[in-house]
Amino acid sequence: MKTLSFIFFLFLLLLLAGCRSSNITSSWTTSNTPAKPYHKIMVIAVLNEKDTLSKSQIEKQLVNELLSNGVEATTITQEFGSKSFKNMKEKEIMSRLHKTGVDAVIIVTMLNKNKEKDYVPGSVNFYPSPTIIADERFRGNYTTTYNRVYAPGYYETSTDYFYETKLIDINRNKLIYSSQSKSFDPTSAEKMAAEQSKLIVGDMKKNKLLLQP
DSSP states (O other), X not given: OHHHHHHHHHHXXXXXXXXXXXEEEEEEEOSSSOOOOOSOEEEEEEOOTTOHHHHHHHHHHHHXXXXXXXXXXXXXXXXXXXTTTTTOOHHHHHHHHHHTTXXXXXXXXXXXXXXXXXEEOOEEEEEEEEEEEEOTTSOEEEEEEEEEEEEOOEEEEEEEEEEEEEEEETTTTEEEEEEEEEEESOSOHHHHHHHXXXXXXXXXXXXXXXXXX
16 A cells, blocks of 8 residues: 555656646737748847856757748857857947848847745545455455555745747847746756747747748
8 A cells, every 4th residue: 555655646746747837928029010031040048157058958949949840040159159249249249140141039038037945735645445345155245445645745846937038130120029938847958948949939930920931
């Protein structure tokens, strides 16, 4: 019975982990600028310098998602290195982008990162256990008893990540799209980046912003 209760507890943890996901909380698209195809989009992730893994994963996953949807894309790190555009003026930045053939930029910024500690109270679960009982004719029949298993309470720490994504048309020097999204306690930087990328590209496609060249 202890084995059964342990398996159930693991299953419960896996179930809770599976519910953790990412979602877009809001999005905006300009209404007075006609959509057009982009020949090359550059992805820029703006995160804390300590989050280098998350930065590279977001840029990589977002580029892969764009490429899988037929949109040519690259990362700022691939084109200009890890110290990209540091201490550069806007005019110089725009000039360098034009030289690479980039006509749009997607900027993903981490707005906030919150850690929360919640107490999950203990619970009592009942598990059926069949028992064979011999009747007066010595033929076995089944009845069911219930065993109580107590699961103690525990503290659970979760981390929420909040992002903002912007699509900027370089040729028109105009903001075309922006969205805010959230990831709840992801299991890894790679998984979070993959979920965010699918959400962002999916929302852009829904708004007809990623037209084929």
